[in-house]
Amino acid sequence: MVPTLKFAVFLLALFAFVDASSAEKDFVQCEKIVREWARSALEEEIEGDGHTLxxxxxxxxxxxxxxxxxxxxxxxxxxxxxxxxxxxxxxxxxxxxxxxxxxxxxxxxxxxxxxxxxxxxxxxxxxxHPVDRVFSAYEFSVEVASRFLVHPNLTSATELTKRIRAKHKGVSTLDIWPWKYLVPWMREDLFARRDARKMKGLSYVNSNDSYNVEEMAMPLHQFINEPVVLDTVxxxxxxxxxxxxxxxxxxxxxxxxxxxxxxxxxxxxxxxxxxxxxxxxxxxxxxxxxxxx
Incomplete structure (x- = not known):
């Protein structure tokens, strides 16, 4: 093996060792954080009369x-x-x-x-059941976000929503966790797909799979892998x-x-x-x- 190639192999091995070492340190630190939280979370004993509300x-x-x-x-x-x-x-x-x-x-x-x-x-x-809940969260996100499609564009929908919420003191779906994260994100995606359909000249989408009408709405398999969904659903x-x-x-x-x-x-x-x-x-x-x- 020529010296240059030997040195390159040595560097790759060194980088792999450093990466592995760094990952191990991250895991040890994370394990400490999670274990400490778990210990403190269970410290307080639940007491009281079990028969009294x-x-x-x-x-x-x-x-x-x-x-x-x-x-x-x-x-x-x-x-x-x-x-x-x-x-x-x-x-x-x-x-x-x-x-x-x-x-x-x-x-x-x-x-x-x-x-x-x-x-x-x-x-x-x-x-x-968690799987049923994920399906339901997907359907509800699309349902609520699609209500804004009556507007000509995303800017119009966003601005009007801000004005309506400013006038009313009641609780809106857009104020509620986790929908305050999921609905605006899904709304933006729906408008982007609608604009793309217009560019292609598509007036409707014909599909037998309600969880994969990609030209109209984000497919379920994409939804479940998005960071915002991983964090909230x-x-x-x-x-x-x-x-x-x-x-x-x-x-x-x-x-x-x-x-x-x-x-x-x-x-x-x-x-x-x-x-x-x-x-x-x-x-x-x-x-x-x-x-x-």
Missing amino acids: QDLLFFLHVPRTGGRTYFHCLVKKVYGAALECPRSYDKLRFDPRKPKCRLVATHDDYSIMSMLPREKTSVMTVLR HNGATFQVAGLTNNSYLAEAHDVRHCVQKFTILGEHVLQVAQILVNLAEEVGQYAICWSH
Whole structure:
């Protein structure tokens, strides 16, 4: 082997060693971050009377689980309008110490408990098979984003939406996690595909596969691999129960989520914490779990 070639091989081997060493250090650091979070998350023991509903009920609304129907048709009927806290479907916007405020529904994750009187709060949620939830999230993202296609272009749709939201104080879908991330992103994609169809002279799309009408909407297989979906939809229910969404009140949530996404094997720690929290809470009756099919 000529000297130059030997040196090139040596450099490649050196770079491979450095890369492997760097990756190993990253994993060790990430494992430390995730383990430390898991330890601290389980430090506080859940105590209380397992047969008594606490003063405040927090309905942790996991998206696309039938939670809105469950809340309005059952939970809200039990409490009545007089005891419902001001509506907050994204980032707590009310004072939980408000007199007679006993029921709050929000897409906030479990980290909201740091803002609530833990010893006086019960938690309820609805869970669904994760694959079904991903399908539903895709369909809902396309459905809501497509409502803006009545506008001539994306700029018109965006500006009008800003003006309408500025005039109204109510909660919009575009204010709610995770739709505040998914809908504008999907809306931009839908307009881009519509413009591309116009350039091709296509007036409609003929397809028998509702999950792959590529000229009209993003195919499902592309949707599930996009970074924004990986961050908000994949394992979203687990992240909500563990308090680790990108809407979290925990300072360390971003680092833990980043490590879990980079080294998927570390996700076992998050899943275990979520399962332990649910199992512990069910034992004392403080965290009610309902399953949606």
